[in-house]
Amino acid sequence: MNATGGSSEAITFLNEHEAVTVDVLAGRIIPGSEEDPGAHEAGAVTYIDRALAGPYRNLQRLYRAGLAALDASCLERWGRKFVELDGGEQDSVLEGLAQGGLDSAVAAERSEAASEEMFDIGFLPYFFAVLRQHVVEGTFGDPVYGGNRNAVGWRLLGFPGARWGYGEEEMTYGFDSSTLPTVTLQDLRRERKQQRGEPDNG
Numbered sequence: 001m002n003a004t005g006g007s008s009e010a011i012t013f014l015n016e017h018e019a020v021t022v023d024v025l026a027g028r029i030i031p032g033s034e035e036d037p038g039a040h041e042a043g044a045v046t047y048i049d050r051a052l053a054g055p056y057r058n059l060q061r062l063y064r065a066g067l068a069a070l071d072a073s074c075l076e077r078w079g080r081k082f083v084e085l086d087g088g089e090q091d092s093v094l095e096g097l098a099q100g101g102l103d104s105a106v107a108a109e110r111s112e113a114a115s116e117e118m119f120d121i122g123f124l125p126y127f128f129a130v131l132r133q134h135v136v137e138g139t140f141g142d143p144v145y146g147g148n149r150n151a152v153g154w155r156l157l158g159f160p161g162a163r164w165g166y167g168e169e170e171m172t173y174g175f176d177s178s179t180l181p182t183v184t185l186q187d188l189r190r191e192r193k194q195q196r197g198e199p200d201n202g
Contacts (some may be wrong), residue, residue, distance in 0.1 A: 004040045007092070009043065009046040009146065011045075011046075012049050012050060012052075013049055013052040013053040013060060014049045014052065014063070014065045014136070015058075017083075018041075018063070018067050019045055019049060019144075020066070020083055021049070021082055021083050022044075022045045022048055022049075022063075022067070022080065022131070023040055023044075023045040024040075024042055024083050024090070025082070025094070025131060025135070026038075026044040026045055026048075026135045026138070026139075027039055027040035027041035028087070028090050028094055029094065029131075029132055029135045030042075030044075030080075030090060030135060030136070030139050031037075033083050035042070036156075037152035037153075037155075037156065038139070039135050039139045041152055042138065042152050042153050043138070043146065043147050043149040044057070044134075044135045044138030044139050044142075044147045044149050044151050045138070045143055046138070046146040046147060047134070047137065047138030047141065047146040047147030047148075048131075048135070048138055048147075049146070050069055050145065050146040051134065051137075051138075051145070051146075055136075058177040059130065060128065062127060062130065063127075064129075065123075065127075066123070066124065066127030066128075066130075066131070069095075069119070069123060069124055070082055070124060070127070071154055073093075074093060074122060076082035086183045090146075097128035098125075098128065099125075100125045108123060114135075123182055135156065139152065139153040140153040140157065140159075141153075141171055142161070142185045143184050143185075143186070144184060144185045144186055151182045151184060154182055155178075155182060158176070158177060159177065159178075159182075160176030160177050160181065160182055160183060161180070161182050161183045161184055162183055162184055162185045162188055163180075169194045181184055
């Protein structure tokens, strides 16, 4: 398994262990399989890594400290890092984080990455809340941003994707939008280039 959980996409900000940890976390937050894709299959970790290297660069310290604190908490409780736990143990960790628990003395030492409001709910639960939001973004956002690989998140929802608009029939109450072909921002850009007679360079 490579740093992006089997994806050919290269990581930019996260180191290999961090990327694998984020990928495993994503797979527990929105579980799936090849037949029924979830966050792992959608490549949510690629989206998160690209975002941290770009528009979310202000959260780099939070991620680095949060992932280290998560492993420290797991080592304290289980004697193993998060990715080394079995599925049931990992779910137990996530349940604890969702309920605002699992902070430890080691997590408190990561406070250099925290702001005052984080301490109202605890450092690790705050980090987990941010991560969970990013996993959702990486699973259901447009594939152009690195996640939602092959639009699997949209297909899961029956969402046809980015479109210039909808026809009268498609706007009728009860219309099954899952019958429409899935269109991404890249598809729209390619279509616009064709309309303008411009070469399609990808």
